[in-house]
Amino acid sequence: MDIGKRDPITGRLTTGHEWNGIEELDTPVPRVVLFFLAITTVFAIGYWIAMPAWPLGSTYTKGILGIDQRDIVTKQVEAARLARGPWMDKIGAADFATLKADPDIMQHVRETGRTLFTDNCAVCHGVGATGGPGFPNLTAKAWLWGGAPEALAQTISVGINSTNNDTRSSQMTPFGASGALDLKQVGQVAAYVRSLSAAPSGDSAEAETIKAGQEIFTANCVSCHGEDAKGKQDVGAPDLTDKVWVYGGDLDSVYRSIYGGRQGHMPHWKNRLSPAEIKLLALYVDTLGAAP
Structure with a gap:
């Protein structure tokens, strides 16, 4: 096909390329595409100048606005900690009976305890705390070491067959494998x-x-x-x-x-959660399976 041949229908010149009888027209890029490409380019350059953008070895370009997302998140976390400080202090200081009798505290327990449970316990017990093969269903109230909040807090704190020196320890004998029973x-x-x-x-x-x-x-x-x-x-x-x-x-x-035989394992949380968080988590687990 000749270069420069004019298409009889559109009137545009062709490029000289042809596929299965279909000729390629020398059609210019639509202006709207060029417009948005220019806008995108200007925006990108403006963002690089204004915001943190380019890595520079061990640091990065800070941007003229000085916005630091890490600093923003840190401040938000600190603000949240200060907001929950009063009732978390109360959880840390009061006994379980007093806490369970306080509806305001228990409302915080249900709301915050769910997040704490999901972040730390759901990987084994499930988001709904219904457990699975090898992991207890905490909503069934069939407790191995006691279901009172005090007992739950102790279990959470030291774990079961864990590396904590005060861990709860249990082992079911392998009666068949050991030869005790045929x-x-x-x-x-x-x-x-x-x-x-x-x-x-x-x-x-x-x-x-x-x-x-x-x-x-x-x-x-x-x-x-x-x-x-x-x-x-x-x-x-x-x-x-x-x-x-x-x-x-x-x-x-x-x-x-x-x-x-069986030997379950639960890690201890004494070194990861604060005493108040362990109490909060124990109170939350105590509410599982109860009527809303």
């Missing part, structure tokens, strides 16, 4: 434990298995879980008669817990 006995205990919260089918063979499992349970498990299997909070042993399970309540999961 595989048949592990299955019998698992069947008995399941029967505590799920009605048996009534099958005679199952009834015999459950009875044998009860005898093994009495000989090996009551020291931690109690004769009634309702657990002991002083050693962190769970209640086996409810329908709340940390590692799963189906027969296979219960079997694996008995065979291999």
Whole structure:
């Protein structure tokens, strides 16, 4: 195709390029595009001059306006800290009973505690605090170490099987892996434990298995879980008669817990959160699962 050929329809010259019979017109860039390109260029240059923009090794151009976003955020955080200072001081000084009886304080607890929980606890317990496999559901009120705010604050502070010197410590023996029980006995205990919260089918063979499992349970498990299997909070042993399970309540999961044992872990927050924040978090967790 000849360069400079004029298109009969638009009257514009062509560039000499052709694809599958389609000729390229020598059409100029629309002025509106040039206009906005110029505006963008002027804005960018103005922003570079006025605002912090270009990195310069260990520093950066400060801009003639002297605006520092880090300084702004720091001031906002400090203003927020000062605003909540009075009621945070009250949380730090008052006992739990006094705090729970103060509706204004508890309103702050529900609002601020949710953010504190989300930032520090949701990664394991979930944003809704309903937990998951291996992580307790905090809304179920099935506490291993006690659910009073004082007990919750202690657990948060020192953790469970953590690196804190005062950590709460618990360990379920791997009865099968250690050889304390054979595989048949592990299955019998698992069947008995399941029967505590799920009605048996009534099958005679199952009834015999459950009875044998009860005898093994009495000989090996009551020291931690109690004769009634309702657990002991002083050693962190769970209640086996409810329908709340940390590692799963189906027969296979219960079997694996008995065979291999369990040792949960919760980090301690004593060095990360202030005493007042730990109290606030304990009060917040205490409200979980309650009617709004």
